[in-house]
Amino acid sequence: MTEEIAVIPGDGIGREVVPAAREVLETVEPGFEFVEAEAGDGVKEATGEALPDETRELAASADATLFGAAGETAADVILPLRRAVDSYANVRPVRAYPGVDAPNPETDLVFVRENTEGVYAGHEAEVAPGVTTLTRVVTESASEEIARYAFEYAAERELPVTIAHKANVMAETDGLFLETARRVGADFDVPHDDALMDALAMHLVQRPEDYEVVLCPNLAGDVLSDLAAGLVGGLGLLPSANVGEERGLFEPVHGTAPDIAGEGVANPTAAMLSAAMLLESLDHDAAGERVRSAVQATLASGPRTPDLGGDATTAAVTDAVVGRL
Numbered sequence: 001m002t003e004e005i006a007v008i009p010g011d012g013i014g015r016e017v018v019p020a021a022r023e024v025l026e027t028v029e030p031g032f033e034f035v036e037a038e039a040g041d042g043v044k045e046a047t048g049e050a051l052p053d054e055t056r057e058l059a060a061s062a063d064a065t066l067f068g069a070a071g072e073t074a075a076d077v078i079l080p081l082r083r084a085v086d087s088y089a090n091v092r093p094v095r096a097y098p099g100v101d102a103p104n105p106e107t108d109l110v111f112v113r114e115n116t117e118g119v120y121a122g123h124e125a126e127v128a129p130g131v132t133t134l135t136r137v138v139t140e141s142a143s144e145e146i147a148r149y150a151f152e153y154a155a156e157r158e159l160p161v162t163i164a165h166k167a168n169v170m171a172e173t174d175g176l177f178l179e180t181a182r183r184v185g186a187d188f189d190v191p192h193d194d195a196l197m198d199a200l201a202m203h204l205v206q207r208p209e210d211y212e213v214v215l216c217p218n219l220a221g222d223v224l225s226d227l228a229a230g231l232v233g234g235l236g237l238l239p240s241a242n243v244g245e246e247r248g249l250f251e252p253v254h255g256t257a258p259d260i261a262g263e264g265v266a267n268p269t270a271a272m273l274s275a276a277m278l279l280e281s282l283d284h285d286a287a288g289e290r291v292r293s294a295v296q297a298t299l300a301s302g303p304r305t306p307d308l309g310g311d312a313t314t315a316a317v318t319d320a321v322v323g324r325l
């Protein structure tokens with residue numbers, strides 16, 4: 001049966017890197033049916049709605065979704081889209097690539113980020129003029145689900161797990177997250193430890209090679225993965241997968257990059273590596289591996305976009321990757 005891929009470029013450089021990643025998918029696996037849909041600041045301006053119902057329904061029914069970036073409307077777009085595909089894990093691999101000037105070339109780790117709650121659960125309010133609140137939600141069931149995912153991921157690859165938390169301050173919420181993750185970890189033959197997320201941020205910068213799988217509450221995973229992007233040459237290199245039981249949504253970790261949007265020089269690597277993760281989620285492992293190899297070979301020999309010190313356009317890098325495929 002033909003597999004349907006929802007393609008939602010979103011805003012800013014999402015509109016430049018998603019077509020590049022789609023071209024890579026079309027080249028490597030010609031049998032997919034692609035369906036495009038709109039979401040984000042642009043469609044909100046035009047219609048009043050950042051996430052039209054048909055876009056949400058498409059993501060909920062497609063076999064997989066390729067997403068670009070969301071800007072001002074991120075909370076109204078990415079969070080509901082991640083819910084639409086029932087994703088509970090946000091997987092963000094971070095690695096240094098040969099040929100790319102990385103502040104720490106030893107970096108090779110993956111963040112497994114809780115994707116449904118924490119401070120991103122959406123319980124924010126203005127309770128009085130000048131007074132705002134945010135309720136942080138942590139449940140045992142979501143903590144157990146993400147911890148089990150992280151430990152299974154680590155067990156398959158024979159890697160250790162570090163549990164990130166701030167349970168010394170957020171004793172109830174991160175206390176529950178940590179206690180649950182430790183309990184789940186006890187079921188696995190996987191070495192694990194835990195770390196206060198603030199100290200972990202420093203240690204990640206100093207010795208990223210000490211970390212393999214980092215299990216994080218929602219906000220910590222978002223922030224620490226961006227921090228780790230700085231160790232490998234920037235956000236243009238980080239793909240991600242939002243994983244659920246039945247389907248996934250795949251997106252570069254970067255946002256809309258308004259400073260370069262429209263100039264045709266956005267780095268398509270993160271979107272292409274997200275496409276490789278999409279392929280693997282649909283059991284097209286060989287195709288996923290081919291994309292990864294073509295992207296890595298292009299990073300090694302060029303052309304490279306300006307964020308990596310080159311002067312190539314998005315189109316030139318895409319042509320190079322597609323040529324290799």
Ligand code: GGG
Pocket residue numbers: 067068069070071074078222251252253254255256
């Ligand atoms: N493609 C990812 C994106 O649009 N990032 C912008 C953003 O605000 N991300 C928050 C998040 O990933 O939770």
